[in-house]
Amino acid sequence: MTTTVSERPAAGQLPVAGTPAVRRAFLRLLMSEKRRALAAVGLHLVAAVAAAVAPLLLGEMLDELAAGKGTGVVDRLALGLIASIVAVVAFTWLGTFVSHRLGEKLSARMRVEFVDRALRLPMPVVEQAGSGDLMTRSSADVPEAGVLFRDGLPQIIVSVLKVVVFLAAMLWASPVLGLCMLVVAPGLVIGTRWYLKRARDGYLNERQAESGIGDTIGASADGARTTETYRLRAQRDGAGDDTVARHWRAARYTLYLRSVFFPFLDGSYALPTAAVLLVGGALYFDGSITLGTVAACAVLTRQIMFPIDHILMWVEKVQRGFAAMSRIEGVAEAEDTGAAATAELPADGTVDLADVRYAYPSGVRDVLHGVSLSVPAGQRLAVVGPSGAGKSTLARLVSGSDSPREGRATIGGVDVAALPLDERRRRVTLVTQEHHVFTASLRDNLILAKAEATDQELRDALTAVGADWAADLPDGLDTALGGKARELDAASAQQIALARIILADPDVVILDEATAMLDPRAARDTERALGAVLEGRTVIAIAHRLHTAHDADRIAVVEDGRVAELGSHDELIALDGHYAGLWRAWHGEPEGLKAADEDHYAAAGNPV
Structure with a gap:
């Protein structure tokens, strides 16, 4: 079935390109190596011509022998036959070598493009799609498409050339016997049309089912402790069984297509040879054709059927x-699903939220309700409040990871979500509790933030965030991290993420519980060091520990998706409202709390 538009296979999954878009991409990649492709076609064409000459020479030898010609003529034909065989071997080897080089080049180019596109995906798109879909596309689809370029494209080019050349040789030897190849056409056309009509959707469904398995396994692994705590093993097992069953049904359908298609074709392959022998035999006994011609065409039918097969x-x-x-x-x-990019650049690091409302795609109600907030350039704002109040959502809107449903989130007067991705990453940095250490050297993990950073800059950044352990690494900045090389604990990974902030040097820094993995003393030291380093930048810190809020220029207390209080530490203590209750609870002073503060005190162990 031909599809002319892109499709979204299921809610939340990444789009699937339509057939025209895939054809354009295929041709674009092929044209990127046009010279190599033409060289491969030329070499295989010479090999195919040499292969077609061989049976013609063989047929002529039979005719010369039947006519009683001398050995000199036969010897010359035999030498020509040997030369053609040598040419077939030599040019086939060269053509195959160039073709495989072409396939590897195209496969590598496709992989690089895919990684670049994946890194440019808007964060909401990635999160809604889930890790399983993107992981399956990178780990299964990219290699599968690579096989198409590396092996499929060369093999098909060679086979098509052979069919054309061999058929031309048959028609040159005997147009009547050449037309005998038409007997195979109805079966091939009917069987192939039946298969192609069903195959694309079948294989897409199989791929999507593989993505579902990846999502389910990933969710079960990530939530293993929660599953055990709440005794959800039966539900997770059931979810796994359902996804495996969907994949089994999809795989069984594609197996059914192959089981019908290939046996149907196998029954057609002997028809051309039989037709040539029957028609050729009748013409030979009628004296209209020579035995050598019949033999040559019979051999050519077999040579044609092999590449067709x-x-x-x-x-x-x-x-x-x-x-x-x-x-x-x-x-x-999926790159185009975000807001249209703007050429306008922020004037400074001022952050403004104007009547912002936001609801997650899977939610039924807003998480933020008309939030308006302004953070002047260079100011440090701490955001506190109970869990689920909307603090992290607010941080994501400021970083451009999400766009408001209503209202505007701007930096320096420009909608942050409309900034080009590279410019946004240069202007804004969001650091959360979740940090990734790549399987690479410490240097490679750091220069992600600043490719041209010197070793001294890298060391200074590590020192600024209190990563003293880096100085004791056996190979210094060249020490391999991640995987089996050297697994870092959560606190060390967090320090690497903070060091990246210093190297990136953004206008706006958003710290969403960025020091939560550090022990209180280390967190305090790191925050003091960061405070000096981030001087002059706009900082929005989701405060896990209230001493972070105490050090901020202003504090915003978020309650149920709204800014309930806004002011300095002293102003909010004097106000004796929500923040004052949180502060007293943090310091272990439950006596004398107002009744309105009791809920906040209950959450004081984790006020963020």
Whole structure:
């Protein structure tokens, strides 16, 4: 079934590109290596011509022998036959070498483009799609499409050239016997049309089912402790069984297609040879054709059917490859789901939220309700409040990770979500509790924030965040981290993330519980160090510990998606409202609390 528009296979999953978009992408990649592609076609064409000459020479040898010609003529034909065989071997080897180089180049280019596109995806798109969908596209679809370029494209080019050349040789030897190849056409056309009509959707469903398995396994692994705590093992097992069952049904359907398609074709392959022998025999006994011509055409039918069989065998893999490319190209379409980019640049680091309302896609109500807030450039704002109040959501809107449903979130007067991704990353940095250490050296993990940073800058950044352990590494900045090399604890990973802030040097820094993984003393020291380093920058800190709020220029207390209080530490203590209750609870002073503060005191162990 041909699809002319992009499709979104399921709610939340990344788009799937339509057939025209996949064809354009395929041709674009192929044209990027046009010279190499033409060289491969030329070499294989010479090999195919040499292969077609061999049976013609063989047929002529039979005719010369039947006519009683001398050995000199036969010897010359035999030498020509040997030369053609040598040419077939030599040019096939060269053509295969160039073709595989072409395939590897195209496969590598496609991989690089996919990674670049994945890194440019808007954060909401990635989160809504889930890790399983993107992971399956990178770990399964990209290699599958790579096979199409590395093996499928060269094999199909070679096979098509052979069919054309061999058929031309048959028609040159005997137009009547050449037309005998038409007997195979009805079966091939009917079987291939039946298969292609169903194959694309079948393989797309199989790929999507694989994504579902990845999502389910990932969720079960991440939530293993929660599953055990709340005795949800039966539900998680059931979810796993359901996703495996969906994949089994999808895989069984594609197996059914292959089981019908290939046996149907196998029964057609002997028809051309039988037709040539029957028609050729009648013409030979009638004296209209020579025995050598019949023999040459019979051999050519077998030579034609081998590449046709090869092409049809690759039809299944091509369908898999194009289904994979549909999902790969869908990632490019997902890049355009955010706000339109603007050429306007922020004037400074001033952050403004104007009547902002926001609801998560899966939610039924707003998380933020008309929040208006202004943070002048260079000011440090602490955001506190109970869990679920909307603090992290507010941070995501300021960083541009999400866009408001209503209202505006701006930096320096420009909608932050409309800033080009590179410019936004240069202007705003969001650091959360979740940090990733790549399987690479410490240097490579740090220069993600500043590619041109010197070793001294890297060391200074580590010192600024209190990462003293880095000085004791056996190979210094070249020490391999992550995986089996050297696994870092959560606190060390968090310090690497904070060091990246210093190297990135953004206008606006958002710290969403960024020191939560550090012990209180280390967190206090790190925050003091960061305070000096971040001087002059706009800082919005989601305060896990209230001493962070105490040090801020202003404090915003978020309650039920609204800013309930706003002011300095002393002003809010004097106000004796929500923040004052949190502060007293933090310091272990429950006596004398007002009744309105009791709920806040209950959450004081985790006020963020």
